[in-house]
Amino acid sequence: MQSSSEINQRIARISAHLNPHTIQMEGNSVLRRDNCRAKGGSAGFKVAILGAAGGIGQPLAMLMKMNPLVSVLHLYDVVNTPGVTSDISHMDTGAVVRGFLGKDSLEDALTGMDLVIIPAGVPRKPGMTRDDLFNINAGIVKTLCEGISKCCPRAIVNLISNPVNSTVPIAAEVFKKAGTYDPRRLLGVTMLDVVRANTFVAEVLGLDPREVDVPVVGGHAGVTILPLLSQVKPSCSFTPQEIEYLTTRIQNGGTEVVEAKAGAGSATLSMAYAAVKFADACLRGLRGDAGIVECAFVDSQVTELPFFASKVRLSRNGVEEIYPLGPLNEYERNGLEKAKKELAGSIDKGIAFVRK
Ligand SMILES: NC(=O)c1ccc[n+]([C@@H]2O[C@H](COP(=O)([O-])OP(=O)(O)OC[C@H]3O[C@@H](n4cnc5c(N)ncnc54)[C@H](O)[C@@H]3O)[C@@H](O)[C@H]2O)c1
Numbered sequence: 001m002q003s004s005s006e007i008n009q010r011i012a013r014i015s016a017h018l019n020p021h022t023i024q025m026e027g028n029s030v031l032r033r034d035n036c037r038a039k040g041g042s043a044g045f046k047v048a049i050l051g052a053a054g055g056i057g058q059p060l061a062m063l064m065k066m067n068p069l070v071s072v073l074h075l076y077d078v079v080n081t082p083g084v085t086s087d088i089s090h091m092d093t094g095a096v097v098r099g100f101l102g103k104d105s106l107e108d109a110l111t112g113m114d115l116v117i118i119p120a121g122v123p124r125k126p127g128m129t130r131d132d133l134f135n136i137n138a139g140i141v142k143t144l145c146e147g148i149s150k151c152c153p154r155a156i157v158n159l160i161s162n163p164v165n166s167t168v169p170i171a172a173e174v175f176k177k178a179g180t181y182d183p184r185r186l187l188g189v190t191m192l193d194v195v196r197a198n199t200f201v202a203e204v205l206g207l208d209p210r211e212v213d214v215p216v217v218g219g220h221a222g223v224t225i226l227p228l229l230s231q232v233k234p235s236c237s238f239t240p241q242e243i244e245y246l247t248t249r250i251q252n253g254g255t256e257v258v259e260a261k262a263g264a265g266s267a268t269l270s271m272a273y274a275a276v277k278f279a280d281a282c283l284r285g286l287r288g289d290a291g292i293v294e295c296a297f298v299d300s301q302v303t304e305l306p307f308f309a310s311k312v313r314l315s316r317n318g319v320e321e322i323y324p325l326g327p328l329n330e331y332e333r334n335g336l337e338k339a340k341k342e343l344a345g346s347i348d349k350g351i352a353f354v355r356k
């Protein structure tokens with residue numbers, strides 16, 4: 001026979017399951033939020049994913065749960081987080097997973113985080129540009145960044161939501177307004193452009209993509225995506241036709257996926273892969289590993305524009321060093337001028353959105 005206190009405990013556990021606002025799911029145990037134990041938690045960093053129930057968010061959450069550098073994983077969305085959290089929390093890896101549903105739980109989701117990854121917002125449909133997402137996603141990113149300023153102002157922020165060329169300036173303005181802006185800690189994620197460039201270049205060269213390193217600079221939309229094919233490692237050369245083919249394919253990689261998905265969204269799986277590769281680099285930087293270099297869209301003085309994507313070295317503080325573009329050939333110099341012209345407008349639009 002069970003005692004009444006045992007029965008009460010069981011009822012509390014069942015009601016915690018049923019009320020998505022009050023549950024926390026930790027490893028294999030489900031506990032009320034006001035009575036939590038970090039059971040099974042390993043030493044590591046606390047990471048929040050905002051938009052965790054989406055097309056990118058779900059595989060990203062799964063891959064971050066597999067990352068040994070993560071001790072606590074917070075999954076926040078305005079829909080469906082209880083199901084995603086329950087599902088992912090059954091994985092027998094070290095990270096403790098907690099789900100947060102709806103805007104009232106944003107502050108709890110963010111408090112104490114070391115890294116916040118943001119794939120929240122609407123994706124493109126065929127015929128749309130990334131800028132067509134501005135009207136909806138600008139407001140979403142602004143609200144989420146206000147929460148970050150308040151609850152985890154020293155967290156590293158990886159911003160995925162499009163248009164990245166405008167959402168990163170929006171985030172910077174929100175942080176400036178709150179007095180919490182540290183340019184080293186805000187990074188627009190352009191890793192998917194690098195991942196695509198490595199893949200497409202490897203195909204042309206007949207190499208394993210893991211052996212190829214293509215710097216991609218500028219921004220994350222159309223002509224602002226500028227692969228520097230003259231700086232590919234291992235050192236190689238391309239015909240003018242190959243350069244034209246590769247540049248166009250890398251710049252249109254996102255559109256290629258949007259069209260293939262025919263209305264069902266944009267890149268999610270390759271993006272989750274790229275986001276985890278980038279987040280892992282940020283976490284290794286936070287841990288103090290040396291020589292972590294990746295491309296990212298950051299507050300920059302590499303050009304006359306206030307934000308620009310180029311190679312950056314990551315450290316305990318986020319972006320420790322921003323590398324210059326290096327020698328460009330004529331094709332790349334022309335590409336750079338086109339990229340800067342379009343980028344300038346997108347950056348201004350983001351800044352104006354917050355200052356208005
Ligand atoms: N940077 C890149 O390289 C890159 C690559 C692919 C997609 N993206 C962008 O990432 C974003 C997400 O794409 P997706 O395919 O995952 O879209 P999706 O619609 O599948 O998922 C988005 C998620 O965001 C959530 N969301 C909406 N408003 C929110 C809010 N206020 N707070 C928290 N969550 C909120 C939705 O509920 C949904 O679960 C899009 O803007 C897309 O363009 C960027």
Ligand SMILES: O=C(O)C[C@H](O)C(=O)O
Pocket residue numbers: 123124130162192220253254255257258266267
């Ligand atoms: O193309 C998109 O709209 C999504 C993303 O920016 C991508 O490059 O795949």
